[in-house]
Amino acid sequence: MTGRRDRTGVRGAGPRRPPGPRGLPLLGSALDFRRNPLETFVRAWRDHGDLVRFRGPVPVVLVTHPDDLRHILADNFENYPHPDDFNRKVGVSVGQGLVTTEGEVWRAQRRTVAPTFRREPLERFAEVMTDSTRRMLDRWEQVAAAGEPMDVRTETQSLTLEILARCLFRADWSRDALTLGRAVATQLEHINAKLIAVADIPERIPTPRNRRFLAARRVLDDTVYRLIAERRTLPAGDEAQDLLSMLMHTPDPETGRLMTDEQLRDQVMTLFIAGHETVAATLSWICHLLSTRPAETERARAEVRAVLGDRPPTMEDLPQLRYLKLFIQEALRLYPPLWQVARMPLRDDVLSGYHIPAGSFLLLSTYITHRNPEFWDNPEGFDPERFTRERSAGRPRYAYVPYAGGPRNCVGMAFANMELTIVLASLLQRFHLDMVPGHPVVMQPDISLRARHGILMTPRPVRETAEPAVAVPGAVPSGHVPQDMTAGEAASGCPVAHGGGPGRDTRRPAEGAAAAPETERPAAQEGCPVARGARQARPLPARAPDGEQPRR
């Protein structure tokens, strides 16, 4: 691992641009990005190193090294706001909320919103999370009885939306559930389409998508403003114990000002957009891991049984679910829902020894950072224990950034971790999940990292199945490999095709199944671009201009 570089200027060779693919005349890498941005990133990172410049109508710089991430997100974060274009496109839905503002406006909002998301105020929401999860799992009993498959992506999306809405609006949620749910989904779809569109069509042009978006925004505005108005009429001391009330009654600690109705509306919309799809995507990948990683799953289940038995998890239980925490951390490493984060420097800077002019469009790929073999042994493997204190020693803090980092890290991190733990513990208590044979699981790198065709699974109640072969933590035989998984996949933990490639069976493992020969399913193995890169002997990228050995 190399040390930090001098960022005051480029040593030796003078200002130089980062290396990168030539691409097509005029278009550069634009078509590759359109086809599959994640694969394009991974290929370029393998070929050119940790800092890559893509040519094209909008030149992009890919940033992946932890030193550079720390510089951008923490040490020099004032120089790295979101690109204006990002704030404008997301802002059509969320207005001037925490995600889309910069400078003093952002700072004032952060001062007010952050205290609401500390652990203590959040404790009151544990019950909501447990209750909504219980209701989802009750529904799964019927699905299981009918032997039907379900799409866990849709399930987790409804669940996280319900939890967020109940936390925001408490009792008023059920009245507006369906309307709000559909409207939020339409907003997210619109933002996603805008962010990847070649030509951004302004909302005033009445295309079908714009009309759907504006109608959904009206529904949300009407509902949210009505709920705010209702809260304003409640007598002092009678406030509802929900996020909306907390935001409404928390003054800016520096100015003492309370939020206006419009600011509250923008904050609510921001939380809806930032806080439900991210957790839903993570939960759906976790469900997938529950069927493809039997050893780790049974170890997590054994811990839940030991700590909780059959009772629902409470806030006090969470610190004791230590292996579950590692399991979730590892899932977020392999499948960070925000797989890229955009920034644009205000002033010229130097990253990894290369000159970065002001106004460059930077994409920080957490996905690649999380799989860089310089910081992660067997980076494609699913190995929750890599996050134990001992094994984390020496790993740079910014090698693991699912929630970003620095002053602008995810404000909902504690909320998300609490929700992920409660949902996973409750699920493990009641169900096994089996993949539907033949259903392709393919990564779709949209605004979040989702499964393109959903993830079809069948729930199987725990009480109806024989005790798992292994109930003692850590005692899973290493040869226990799902029948349909290649030995390579089992070792790699990456049974997902990344944005393409053939589908694969992910049937429930037969007890004691032997490892299938790796050559049996080569195509599935090929589906993992980082795995490919990490395993092959690669030529080192060109030396960085400051004379240091390229990293990796």
Ligand code: HEM
């Ligand atoms: C697994 C779940 C989640 C992940 C991985 C995640 C990840 C992130 C990341 C990487 C950022 C930085 C984005 C950037 O700078 O461009 C961010 C920001 C943010 N997140 Fe999350 N998030 C999650 C859940 C949540 C939840 C549950 C909420 C709220 C209920 C939330 C609210 C926010 C907000 C408001 C910001 C903007 C913070 C600011 O700019 O000051 N997130 N999140």
